[in-house]
Amino acid sequence: MDCEDFREHIFEQKTKKLSTAQIKDFDAHHQDCPSCRDALRDWQQIESLLRTSWPSEDPQIPFFVPPARAHQARWLYNVRNWVSAASTAVLAASLLLVVLLRPSVQYNRHELSFRFGQTGPPSEAPSAQPVSQVQVQAWARAAAEQVVTQETARLQSASHSMSDSSSAEESGHLARMRVELEMLKKTEASLWQQVQQHGLYLQSAWQRPSQPIGTNQAPSVSPQ
Amino acid sequence: MTQSETETDQQLVEQVLGGRNEAFNLLVWRWQRQLYNFLLRLTADRELAQDLSQEALLRSYLRLKELRNKEKFASWLFRIAVNLYRSDRRRPKLPIERSVPLDGLGATSGPFRPGTREMQLTLRSLVSRLTPEHREIVLLRVFHGFQFDEMAIILDCPASTLKSRLCRAFEELRAGLEGQEPPAGS
Numbered sequence: 001m002d003c004e005d006f007r008e009h010i011f012e013q014k015t016k017k018l019s020t021a022q023i024k025d026f027d028a029h030h031q032d033c034p035s036c037r038d039a040l041r042d043w044q045q046i047e048s049l050l051r052t053s054w055p056s057e058d059p060q061i062p063f064f065v066p067p068a069r070a071h072q073a074r075w076l077y078n079v080r081n082w083v084s085a086a087s088t089a090v091l092a093a094s095l096l097l098v099v100l101l102r103p104s105v106q107y108n109r110h111e112l113s114f115r116f117g118q119t120g121p122p123s124e125a126p127s128a129q130p131v132s133q134v135q136v137q138a139w140a141r142a143a144a145e146q147v148v149t150q151e152t153a154r155l156q157s158a159s160h161s162m163s164d165s166s167s168a169e170e171s172g173h174l175a176r177m178r179v180e181l182e183m184l185k186k187t188e189a190s191l192w193q194q195v196q197q198h199g200l201y202l203q204s205a206w207q208r209p210s211q212p213i214g215t216n217q218a219p220s221v222s223p224q
Numbered sequence: 225m226t227q228s229e230t231e232t233d234q235q236l237v238e239q240v241l242g243g244r245n246e247a248f249n250l251l252v253w254r255w256q257r258q259l260y261n262f263l264l265r266l267t268a269d270r271e272l273a274q275d276l277s278q279e280a281l282l283r284s285y286l287r288l289k290e291l292r293n294k295e296k297f298a299s300w301l302f303r304i305a306v307n308l309y310r311s312d313r314r315r316p317k318l319p320i321e322r323s324v325p326l327d328g329l330g331a332t333s334g335p336f337r338p339g340t341r342e343m344q345l346t347l348r349s350l351v352s353r354l355t356p357e358h359r360e361i362v363l364l365r366v367f368h369g370f371q372f373d374e375m376a377i378i379l380d381c382p383a384s385t386l387k388s389r390l391c392r393a394f395e396e397l398r399a400g401l402e403g404q405e406p407p408a409g410s
Contacts, residue, residue: 004391007391008387008388008391010391011365011372011387011390012372012387017371039395039398042398042401043394043398046347046394046397046398046401047366049343049344049347050347050348050351050362050366050367051366051367052344053343053344053345053347053348054265054344054348054367056257056258056261056367057260057261057264058257059256059257059260059274059277060270060274
């Protein structure tokens with residue numbers, strides 16, 4: 001062990017971090033090297049002097065108090081987030097249905113007819129079985145009701161999972177959750193009503209014999 | 225000895241992460257004084273040391289989920305403090321922002337050993353004149369007893385480098401003390 005190694009081991013030697021072989025080398029160098037012996041003595045003196053001459057102080061401020069977090073059970077957070085996500089999903093699903101089904105209204109000889117999935121001329125190629133308006137309405141309603149049903153079931157399971165020791169605050173949150181669910185149901189019903197009203201609005205807007213918008217056909221492109 | 229005193233840092237961290245926020249108060253109770261005094265000796269500025277220690281504790285609380293080795297909470301906390309201190313050091317200071325001289329700190333409290341007073345003040349002055357990197361490791365080692373592997377986490381530096389750095393720092397202190405009378409009775 002040379003002088004540099006010895007000095008780097010001084011601090012580890014104090015905390016007994018050295019192996020038996022290292023301790024043996026350390027002691028041997030300590031015996032042989034007066035310079036390192038002096039260094040060890042002086043460093044220990046400096047360390048001791050620093051500790052005694054520089055006492056610690058108490059902070060002159062109140063102890064740090066962690067900011068209070070809203071006391072709410074984790075499952076309640078999850079359910080709340082899920083309800084928010086579910087309401088967004090209902091709206092998104094409704095819009096998606098409108099885009100995918102592309103409802104069109106045709107008025108001919110005082111007779112109104114709805115068509116779905118086609119905006120251009122009817123294709124001559126064999127297509128899937130035509131979908132009636134009633135079917136689409138049933139699908140949309142079933143999808144929306146499914147969301148509400150799932151949400152209701154989730155809320156009920158969350159309610160059952162509440163232990164007897166649940167606080168009044170958690171009960172309050174649960175009550176608010178129920179209110180939110182009711183609002184979600186009302187929103188769903190309102191949305192459905194709006195979809196139907198929108199259909200009636202289109203019907204009235206297209207009842208113009210001079211300019212039958214609904215009968216306009218997209219220009220057909222013949223293959224070259 | 226109460227149960228809170230026997231619980232390890234790791235157990236307390238796990239309790240906080242499990243939702244028992246009060247457990248963090250015990251971690252604060254355990255480490256705030258040490259953290260504050262480390263920063264006080266490092267900055268020689270009480271107000272700054274208070275601000276930095278509060279900020280470090282707040283950040284550790286908010287980022288507790290990011291702590292991987294939960295048994296290394298103290299090292300992690302001190303690392304946050306060191307990073308805050310380094311960021312503050314890089315910030316340009318206004319002329320009015322001046323540090324309190326280290327020589328005056330704690331002058332009227334703590335044990336007083338006749339015959340060593342001058343040397344004590346000289347030594348503290350010498351520490352204040354060390355480079356920040358040397359001062360950090362001297363303080364962590366002498367006053368807080370961190371091991372090299374812990375200091376490697378705190379200072380984000382290999383342990384081998386820290387050993388060399390600590391040796392050089394002690395040699396600087398030793399050279400600065402040459403000519404001083406040895407303390408009586410030691």
